Amino acid sequence: MPTVTVKRDLLFEALGRAYTDEEFDELCFEFGLELDEITSEKAIISKEQGDGKAEGASDTVLYKIDVPANRYDLLCLEGLVRGLQVFKERINLPRYEKIMPAKGEGQRLIVTEETAQVRPHAVAAVLRNITFTKERYNSFIDLQEKLHQNICRKRALVAIGTHDLDTVTGPFTFTAKAPSEIKFKPLNQSQEYTASQLMDLYRTDSHLRHYLHLIENKPLYPIIYDSNGVVLSMPPIINGEHTKISLNTRNVFIECTGTDITKAKIVLDILVTMFSEYCEKPFSVEAAEVIYPNGKTHIYPELAYRKEKVKPEFINKKIGISETPSNLAKLLTRMCLKSHVTGNGNNIEIEIPPTRADIIHACDIVEDAAIAYGYNNIQMTIPKTYTIANQLPLNKLTELLRLDLAAAGFTEALTFALCSQEDIADKLGMDISETKAVHIANPKTAEFQVARTSLLPGLLKTIAANRKMPLPLKLFEISDIVVKDASTDVGARNYRHLCALYYNKTPGFEIIHGLLDRVMQLLEVPPNQENGYMIKATEGSAFFPGRCAEIIAKGQSIGKLGVLHPDVITKFELTMPCSALEINIEPFV
Known part of the structure; x- marks a missing residue:
């Protein structure tokens, strides 16, 4: 939060x-x-x-x-005070107004096609005849930083630029140029730098160095300049010193550039609604025109109001109260959601202001009604139906097997559900395309690139980290693996696997085989072909040729056991022979 x-x-x-x-x-x-x-x-x-x-x-x-x-409207003193005053019914929620300047007098921001490679979207607005004090100015700067860290995702989605409009001349151009072609005096600096020099300058800056990666590897850098070639900003890194706002600034030009147009519009709406109260005409914002490369024009800020209808009984049922429609409408109005009862009292019409981008679904409206009603005021009631809680059968089976495998002399390990592509493919002698692995879209480290498709790599890495321990090492794990499955709504499916390893100077295949027999005995699966289990010779990329068996139970293949291939053992930095067993236990639930 x-x-x-x-x-x-x-x-x-x-x-x-x-x-x-x-x-x-x-x-x-x-x-x-x-x-x-x-x-x-x-x-x-x-x-x-x-x-x-x-x-x-x-x-x-x-x-x-x-x-x-998600309450971007409460990230500054102005929004916080406005919300609390409306909540305590001391003021009415203000109506935000978009003022269209006379034809030819409004500010224009022209977006060129070069920006498509870096930050294709831009929105803009003007706060006209605003009055800053030191506290208001600090709050204005602080809100921008809060938005940058929150909805803007550290400037990756949106970057905000605020400029003294009286120091520049429109129309403004948002384009992208080679770093060597960009030269300007950045904020709080006394000399001009090229974009490449700025990157070197800010590499040691405690604040700005965190944003350099967003554009430093791009062939072109985004830049905004006015009709005289004066640079306003190089988003998302730094603004120009020339357009720096101060306590004496009367007209503020705000531009938001980014990779997500929806977030950019929300950020602009929040900034102008919070600080338009200090304009000569309170809560009014001067619109700006943005012209895109395809010739289309858009007027910003949108400051869009929208209406939603919710049934009173839906709100009462979800919260567990029995309020009249008019009382519910009053509660919602206190939460900055102007509401009134429509029809015969069977609907409440709610007006969502531009400050409440967090209201997406009827449940968001219900939550606000519950907050206004007071969670402590909701009466505790005994549910009209009762149920007896019970452990999931799969989890119950897992717990029982854990106890018995531990009793058999094996030590339980818990390994990471994410691993590297190398762990589940190359090291096991497989190609990554054969594994049906679920890939992480933006992995933070090479160690966590995919969801595991086998428990074997995790246990082998655990043995590698403990190979100085006295032999033999006997480990097991019962956890989920994840594989792609197009038939499910999420495109993947979990399976509960049991995996055991025996690591010693001799392979110990008979010990792993004995453990399989013990597991089947506990599951009351007899050793026969008709309705029990059996093993038959097979080959596996991770196993030594002629030392691998497939396990058949209840008419289906549930896994493999055998002696691991020396190449697999070497790739996991081990030096002794190792036997392994891995089966799917879900058919036995």
């Missing part, structure tokens, strides 16, 4: 009254927030850097408030 830090006195001034810490904590709880910490700048520095560094720091009391990750 994002944490919003606000000055207590400033917050209480905006709310129009003072609270004790306990009262404000209770108010936050009622509104679905959490007062996480009460501290000060001095206390924070003292805690992080020691008392010596905290000398001279401010003693102003700070509230750290945890906000739900």
Whole structure:
């Protein structure tokens, strides 16, 4: 959950009254927030850097408030105060207005086709005749950073640029150029740099170095400049010093560029709705025109209001209350969702404002009604139906087998469900295409590229990490493996496997075979061909030729056992012979 830090006195001034810490904590709880910490700048520095560094720091009391990750409208003081005031019914929810400038006078942002390779989308708007104070300015900058870390996914999806409109001349152009062709003075720097030099400059910057990877390997870098060639920004890295906003800025040009147009529109809506209250005409935003390479034009911000209808009985049933439609409409209105009863009272019409991008489904509306009603006010009731909880049969079988395999002298291991492609393919003498493995789209490390299709690699790696332990090493694991299956809704299926290994100076095939017989004895599966189990010779890429058997039970193949191939043992950095057994236990449930 994002944490919003606000000055207590400033917050209480905006709310129009003072609270004790306990009262404000209770108010936050009622509104679905959490007062996480009460501290000060001095206390924070003292805690992080020691008392010596905290000398001279401010003693102003700070509230750290945890906000739900999808409530982008509560990430700044302005939105927080507005939400709480509407919740306490002290003010009505403001109506946000998009002002269309006279023809030829509005700002235009021209997007060129070169941007398609890096950041193809852009939106823009103008906050006209805004008045900044030091606190408002700091809140404006802080909100941008909160959005960057949250919905913008650290600028990967959207990057925000804010500029003093009076220092530049439209129309603006959003294009992409080779790094050597880009040269400008970046924010808070005294000289001009090329884009390549900027990358080197910011490689050691504690803040900006985290964003360099987004474009540094691209042949072209995105750039925004005005009609005179003045650079506004190089998204998603840095703005230009020329258009830096200050306390004296009266007109702010906001541009959001990104790879996700939906997120970009949400970010722009949040920024302008939060700070348009400081404009000469409160809650009004000047529209800007964005012209795309195909010639189509779009007017932003959208500031779209939409209506949803929900039945009162649906809300009552989901929450477990019995409120009248008019009361439910009142509860929703307190949550910034203006509502009224329609028809014969069998529907509630809810208007979703542009600040509430988190309202996607009727269940989101029900949740807000429950928050406004108060979770502590919902009466506890005994369910009208009762059930007796029971363990899933597969899990029960797994637990019973674990106990008996441990009693047989084997040690249980729990290995990672993700592994590398090499572990389940190359090291076992297979091609990755034969494994039906589920691949991770964006693996953070080469060790976790795919979901395991066998428990064998995990146990072999466990033995490799413990090979200095006294011999023999006898390990087992009963866990799920994952394989692709086009017949399921998610395209993959889990199977519960049992895998056991015996590692010693001799292969110990008879010990693994004996363990299989013990497992079948416990499962009451007799050793015969008709209705029991049997093994027959087969070949497997991971096993020594002539030392591998397929296990047939209940008329189907459930796995293999045998002596592992020396190449497999060597690839897992082992030096002794090893026997293995791996079967699917689901047919025995």
